[in-house]
Amino acid sequence: MFDFLHRNITSSKEKPFVVNNKFPRPENMRLTTHALSIYIGGNPILKHVNVDIPRNKITCIIGPSGCGKTTLLRTFNRLVDTIEGVNIEGVVMLGDRNIVTAGASELTEIRRAIGLVPQRPCPLPMSIYDNIAYGCRIHGISGRRKLDAIVEYYLRAVGLWDEVKDRLHTPANKLSGGQQQRLCLARSLAIEPSYLLADESTSALDPISSRTVEELFVQLKKDYSIVMVTHTLRQARRIADHIIFMYLGEVIEEGDADQVFNHPKHELTQRYLDGAFS
Amino acid sequence: MSHRLLKDRAAGYLMFTLTISSLLLVVAMGIGLYMKAAPILHEHSLWELLSVSEWKPMKNQFGFFPFLMGTLWVSGLALLIAIPISLLMAIYLTEYSHSMVRRFVYPFLDILAGLPSVIYGVWGMLLIVPWVANIAAPWVGRNTTGYTVLAGGIVLGVMVIPLLVSLFIEIFSNVAHELREATFALGATRWQTTKHVVLRKTFPGMMAAIVLAASRVMGETIAVIMVCGNLAIAPGSLLDACYPIPALIANNYGEMLSMPLYESALMFAAFILFFVVLVFNLFSRLILKKIKE
Numbered sequence: 324m325f326d327f328l329h330r331n332i333t334s335s336k337e338k339p340f341v342v343n344n345k346f347p348r349p350e351n352m353r354l355t356t357h358a359l360s361i362y363i364g365g366n367p368i369l370k371h372v373n374v375d376i377p378r379n380k381i382t383c384i385i386g387p388s389g390c391g392k393t394t395l396l397r398t399f400n401r402l403v404d405t406i407e408g409v410n411i412e413g414v415v416m417l418g419d420r421n422i423v424t425a426g427a428s429e430l431t432e433i434r435r436a437i438g439l440v441p442q443r444p445c446p447l448p449m450s451i452y453d454n455i456a457y458g459c460r461i462h463g464i465s466g467r468r469k470l471d472a473i474v475e476y477y478l479r480a481v482g483l484w485d486e487v488k489d490r491l492h493t494p495a496n497k498l499s500g501g502q503q504q505r506l507c508l509a510r511s512l513a514i515e516p517s518y519l520l521a522d523e524s525t526s527a528l529d530p531i532s533s534r535t536v537e538e539l540f541v542q543l544k545k546d547y548s549i550v551m552v553t554h555t556l557r558q559a560r561r562i563a564d565h566i567i568f569m570y571l572g573e574v575i576e577e578g579d580a581d582q583v584f585n586h587p588k589h590e591l592t593q594r595y596l597d598g599a600f601s
Numbered sequence: 602m603s604h605r606l607l608k609d610r611a612a613g614y615l616m617f618t619l620t621i622s623s624l625l626l627v628v629a630m631g632i633g634l635y636m637k638a639a640p641i642l643h644e645h646s647l648w649e650l651l652s653v654s655e656w657k658p659m660k661n662q663f664g665f666f667p668f669l670m671g672t673l674w675v676s677g678l679a680l681l682i683a684i685p686i687s688l689l690m691a692i693y694l695t696e697y698s699h700s701m702v703r704r705f706v707y708p709f710l711d712i713l714a715g716l717p718s719v720i721y722g723v724w725g726m727l728l729i730v731p732w733v734a735n736i737a738a739p740w741v742g743r744n745t746t747g748y749t750v751l752a753g754g755i756v757l758g759v760m761v762i763p764l765l766v767s768l769f770i771e772i773f774s775n776v777a778h779e780l781r782e783a784t785f786a787l788g789a790t791r792w793q794t795t796k797h798v799v800l801r802k803t804f805p806g807m808m809a810a811i812v813l814a815a816s817r818v819m820g821e822t823i824a825v826i827m828v829c830g831n832l833a834i835a836p837g838s839l840l841d842a843c844y845p846i847p848a849l850i851a852n853n854y855g856e857m858l859s860m861p862l863y864e865s866a867l868m869f870a871a872f873i874l875f876f877v878v879l880v881f882n883l884f885s886r887l888i889l890k891k892i893k894e
Contacts (some may be wrong), residue, residue: 407700411627432786439786445779448802457797458787507783514787 341555353378353419354399354518354548359413361394363406368394369571374520381540381549386569387601392552395569396520399550400437401430424516435462437513444503446495451487454495454506458514477509481539501532508539519543521551525558534565537562560584568592634875637868644862650869656833663866665873670835671843672874676818678754678839683761684811691769695793714763722827725756728829733840743840748830751839756824761814768810772803787860804891812885816878822847847872
């Protein structure tokens with residue numbers, strides 16, 4: 324069923340030269356947190372979180388509602404800044420840069436290196452083509468031919484090219500929900516991030532689109548490190564390589580998916596996996 | 602039929618009637634003004650009335666060209682001043698400022714929007730008119746009393762800023778937060794987000810707000826009477842006096858009865874204003890529909 328994904332990714336042309344050139348992607352860059360605590364309006368949302376996101380794997384953050392999954396995810400690209408009264412303590416490192424203390428110009432580069440696939444598909448109010456080219460343009464890539472190549476490459480990478488190649492310049496919000504979400508994925512990929520954050524990115528999609536996006540993540544992990552918040556344990560079981568289990572703002576257990584699912588060290592994890600609470 | 606169903610239906614009819622009657626009122630006003638203006642339209646052709654510059658009611662000469670130009674100059678200048686300032690203010694307040702700033706500024710904007718226009722007129726007479734006479738005009742080597750298009754434009758512009766800012770803020774706040782986050786997540790700055798996403802998304806709404814402001818500006822009476830100079834000559838520059846249509850009507854309504862056709866002429870002026878605002882609104886709606894498609 325998902326043969327087309329393999330074909331598209333493996334048979335597509337070389338990556339557009341310019342992209343690789345403009346945004347170097349050091350292979351050893353790691354994303355870690357040390358004693359990360361977050362308070363919103365004085366209330367602790369994350370408590371002393373230490374995690375280490377492995378490279379080229381799918382890391383799923385699981386846990387009951389309100390446990391801080393999304394906040395942790397949004398700290399990685401500092402989108403928590405948009406909440407008023409937020410106070411961050413501790414350290415989040417991307418390579419040798421501390422994300423928590425990054426200034427405005429460093430922040431745009433960090434956000435470039437850590438892409439986000441939103442919860443609900445939200446194409447920008449522009450054409451399909453411009454949705455992909457937008458990220459490149461704001462980071463200073465210009466030139467019709469370069470952008471054409473980038474747009475085609477990444478639309479192929481998400482299996483959308485054949486569906487939209489005849490209407491690249493029509494508004495992106497005319498696409499179906501699943502297509503929009505793949506477009507959002509392509510939009511994030513087009514600026515060559517090292518990490519991809521996905522905040523329940525399949526929860527607003529129908530089952531088939533959801534599987535398509537899920538398969539894409541699996542395909543993409545050879546080039547990207549993916550961090551995913553998910554509410555569905557079944558999805559985590561299907562695709563996760565690494566699991567972070569959170570409860571009430573704390574990381575209870577972190578480890579290899581196989582180990583966490585089959586031999587959890589912590590009783591709370593076992594109870595959550597058994598569906599004792601959610 | 603049960604009591605509550607009856608009540609529901611009655612309320613529905615009542616609200617429907619009220620809504621329709623307000624629509625009919627617009628039509629009735631248009632017809633009424635036209636009928637009052639009919640005598641002068643019998644004596645002079647429409648084109649003559651609109652294109653002739655002589656305004657001598659005693660000699661039966663009614664040329665509305667100066668008033669039409671007066672309204673257009675002052676309104677145009679006012680919008681030219683108000684739109685960029687309001688836009689930047691609204692962008693600052695919705696996209697950049699801390700919520701503390703907003704909590705402080707919003708009530709002030711509401712107060713400014715609610716001030717009677719006569720206060721803006723007085724402010725214009727005391728501050729803007731002398732400024733034009735003593736500083737702005739000499740600076741370009743001109744000599745005026747200060748009662749000019751420039752003064753009118755500034756006063757009207759300042760007057761309409763609170764309205765425009767409130768409308769723009771309302772429109773910008775409606776843009777989904779997710780959309781802003783999506784572009785921040787790509788590494789866009791706030792300005793890039795504003796320019797490429799917020800402004801683009803809200804363009805039709807912004808146009809509608811501007812049309813509303815323009816209608817308000819064109820109809821404003823008291824403030825322009827006080828600062829525009831009220832000379833029935835089509836202005837040739839910002840430093841000439843002018844006589845916008847609303848000022849003409851308000852100034853002359855008391856004395857019109859003694860002269861033949863004068864009442865009809867003033868009603869015709871009102872009709873022009875009514876018509877311009879109406880056409881302006883309908884036309885902009887048409888354009889917006891085209892843009893949305």
